[in-house]
Amino acid sequence: QKEVEQDPGPLSVPEGAIVSLNCTYSNSAFQYFMWYRQYSRKGPELLMYTYSSGNKEDGRFTAQVDKSSKYISLFIRDSQPSDSATYLCAMSVIQGAQKLVFGQGTRLTINP
Amino acid sequence: EAGVAQSPRYKIIEKRQSVAFWCNPISGHATLYWYQQILGQGPKLLIQFQNNGVVDDSQLPKDRFSAERLKGVDSTLKIQPAKLEDSAVYLCASSSGQGIIFREQYFGPGTRLTVT
Numbered sequence: 121q122k123e124v125e126q127d128p129g130p131l132s133v134p135e136g137a138i139v140s141l142n143c144t145y146s147n148s149a150f151q152y153f154m155w156y157r158q159y160s161r162k163g164p165e166l167l168m169y170t171y172s173s174g175n176k177e178d179g180r181f182t183a184q185v186d187k188s189s190k191y192i193s194l195f196i197r198d199s200q201p202s203d204s205a206t207y208l209c210a211m212s213v214i215q216g217a218q219k220l221v222f223g224q225g226t227r228l229t230i231n232p
Numbered sequence: 233e234a235g236v237a238q239s240p241r242y243k244i245i246e247k248r249q250s251v252a253f254w255c256n257p258i259s260g261h262a263t264l265y266w267y268q269q270i271l272g273q274g275p276k277l278l279i280q281f282q283n284n285g286v287v288d289d290s291q292l293p294k295d296r297f298s299a300e301r302l303k304g305v306d307s308t309l310k311i312q313p314a315k316l317e318d319s320a321v322y323l324c325a326s327s328s329g330q331g332i333i334f335r336e337q338y339f340g341p342g343t344r345l346t347v348t
Contacts, residue, residue, distance in 0.1 A: 128272065152334055163236070163323055163339030164275065171334065208274050218327075218335055219288055220265075222274030 123147050126209055126223025135232050139196040143209035143223045146190065150221075151214040153185050155194045158206045158225065167207075168194070171214075199230045234258065236340035238324050244346045250312035253343045257305070257326030263287075264301055265337060266309050267323040275323055281307065282329075314347045321345070 126143045133139055141155075151172055156164035170176045173187045182195040192211075196203055209223040237256040245251050257264050262283050267275035278297065280287040284304040292299070296315070301307040311318055321342040327335040 124274075126274070161341070161344075163325075163341050165339065166336050169334060169336075210274070219277055219280065220275075220337060222276070224272070225274050 121146055123221050124209065124211060124223045127226055128224045130227040130229065132229045132231060133199060135199060135201060135230055137199050137230075139194075139199050139203070139228060139230075141194040141196075141207050141209075141226050141228070143192050144190055145192070145211055145221075147211070147221075148187075148190070149213045150211040152212045152218065153183070153192050154210040154212075154220070155181075155183055156208040156210055156222075158208060160205075164208055201230045201232050204229045236324055236326055236338055238322075238340040238343055240343055241341065242344045242346075244348065245314055247316055247347050248313040250310065251314055251345060252311075253309045253322050253324075253345075255307045255309070255324030255340060257307075257324070258338055260328070261326035261338075262304070262329050263327045263335070264307050265325040265327075266299055266307070267325065267339075269321045269323055269342070271320070278309070311345075314345075316347050319345060319347045 124145045154169040155167045157167045158164040168183045176183045180197045184193040206225045208225045210220045212218045264281045266278045269275040278292045279289040279299045281301045299309045323342045324340045325337040327337045
């Protein structure tokens with residue numbers, strides 16, 4: 121079993137739709153939960169991070185962590201064609217090297 | 233602030249040849265990471281440096297891969313000899329340090345390696 125599981129998609133939605141992206145994990149030691157966005161032929165860039173359980177909102181993006189279910193989500197409201205990218209969830213423990221463990225990535229396309 | 237620089241951007245080699253990738257992290261960042269991203273997968277950590285010391289190389293195939301960060305700044309990752317399954321994007325990332333405070337990792341654009 122992989123430490124982090126993510127549905128690879130692809131996911132295609134119309135512009136303006138609400139998008140939900142999800143990951144599950146097995147390591148209960150993870151404390152930092154991140155979402156990265158990766159455009160084609162670019163490196164990943166950090167979109168949001170959360171510490172432990174709860175919700176965090178940043179503009180049209182909301183990150184949600186449920187540690188009891190070992191489940192994290194990213195919601196995108198009013199999706200735009202510029203949001204078309206691969207979204208990667210990543211997790212790390214809180215101390216020391218903070219080694220990132222990534223999910224497989226979900227390829228998202230927003231259709232105008 | 234300049235980002236993480238990597239070169240070359242693309243490389244095509246035949247199996248059993250050797251190849252080297254270069255990374256220059258963000259100025260002042262003590263921690264440097266090399267990741268391997270196979271098509272359709274998330275990045276996988278190969279090696280992590282703190283200054284010029286290795287913190288974690290548990291997933292580095294040491295029979296063919298090597299990496300160094302001699303002066304604690306830029307770094308080189310080498311593959312010798314290459315195999316077909318080494319075809320991937322090699323990403324370099326850097327962060328300002330370690331510890332319990334969250335440290336964002338900044339990624340370079342990657343080097344796309346194709347082994348034929």
